[in-house]
Amino acid sequence: MMDVKNWVRLEFPSESVNVLFARTAVAVFASQLDLTLEEIEDIKVAVSEAVSNCVIHAYRNTYGKIILECKYTQNELEISIEDFGCGIPDIVQAAEAGYTTIPEERMGLGLVFMHELMDHVNITSEVGKGTKVVMTKKSPQCRG
Amino acid sequence: MYKIANFMKMQSKRGGVNLLSAETVNQALIISLEGELDLHTAPPFRQCIDSYLAKNAVLKDLILRMDKTRFIDSSGLGVILGRYKLIQQRGGKLIFVACNPQVQRILKLSGMQKIAYFADSVKEALSLSTGRSNDGR
Numbered sequence: 001m002m003d004v005k006n007w008v009r010l011e012f013p014s015e016s017v018n019v020l021f022a023r024t025a026v027a028v029f030a031s032q033l034d035l036t037l038e039e040i041e042d043i044k045v046a047v048s049e050a051v052s053n054c055v056i057h058a059y060r061n062t063y064g065k066i067i068l069e070c071k072y073t074q075n076e077l078e079i080s081i082e083d084f085g086c087g088i089p090d091i092v093q094a095a096e097a098g099y100t101t102i103p104e105e106r107m108g109l110g111l112v113f114m115h116e117l118m119d120h121v122n123i124t125s126e127v128g129k130g131t132k133v134v135m136t137k138k139s140p141q142c143r144g
Numbered sequence: 145m146y147k148i149a150n151f152m153k154m155q156s157k158r159g160g161v162n163l164l165s166a167e168t169v170n171q172a173l174i175i176s177l178e179g180e181l182d183l184h185t186a187p188p189f190r191q192c193i194d195s196y197l198a199k200n201a202v203l204k205d206l207i208l209r210m211d212k213t214r215f216i217d218s219s220g221l222g223v224i225l226g227r228y229k230l231i232q233q234r235g236g237k238l239i240f241v242a243c244n245p246q247v248q249r250i251l252k253l254s255g256m257q258k259i260a261y262f263a264d265s266v267k268e269a270l271s272l273s274t275g276r277s278n279d280g281r
Contacts, residue, residue, distance in 0.1 A: 016184035023215075041215075041246040048217040052183045056219075105190075106222040109254055113218055116253060 007071035023047040042117035049110040050081040058085025087127035172205040178212035181220030204236030211242035239269040
């Protein structure tokens with residue numbers, strides 16, 4: 001990423017209450033860019049999904065570390081959410097709408113929402129080591 | 145004006161951003177959610193609805209007042225879908241009232257409009273309630 005104008009790095013435990021903290025922190029950081037309210041709300045949902053996944057799936061309700069990094073250039077905002085939990089065996093399957101490992105209470109829409117609400121989502125994962133989600137949203141200067 | 149038969153307020157213990165209140169009117173359970181519905185706040189929301197449904201076999205419809213709901217994500221939607229399955233077994237309806245545009249957008253993205261009804265007011269929701277309308281959705 002060329003010419004980073006500002007960045008932030010946060011580290012917090014996989015407590016469910018931190019899902020609110022993470023999306024609110026990212027929204028405040030993202031408000032430095034000239035984004036619409038709707039775009040900020042989209043980013044909040046995407047961050048909420050990614051951090052919730054760390055809490056529910058990566059650490060399966062045990063405690064672990066989550067690292068959240070945000071940075072922006074003239075052109076785009078990049079958000080990275082990393083955990084050191086169980087990892088995803090099959091990322092393609094995990095990204096399918098309706099796929100969930102907890103069918104009673106979950107719709108299997110977390111990854112679908114991230115892809116839908118952000119411009120680009122990249123997920124890298126290694127079983128037993130962790131998962132990193134990098135999502136970007138283009139800033140208005142760059143939109144056609 | 146509809147008659148409030150039962151009223152209760154619940155506050156989540158940590159991250160106290162949510163205020164839940166519940167009322168029952170005939171066969172309908174009306175839940176108001178003030179705040180944000182996510183992984184952390186979904187459990188008290190689920191408990192509140194489930195305890196009402198368990199105690200009142202007569203309750204069929206779930207009316208969710210969303211006018212003060214500022215945020216919802218897939219964890220919140222999952223819990224609502226789970227409650228929908230419960231009332232569906234009783235032949236009831238799920239009715240959302242006064243969603244803000246962002247919440248409405250997320251509900252649409254999830255496909256919730258295929259199974260739920262949407263109303264602008266509680267009065268309108270009660271008129272859609274089971275027994276008053278039968279349009280076969």
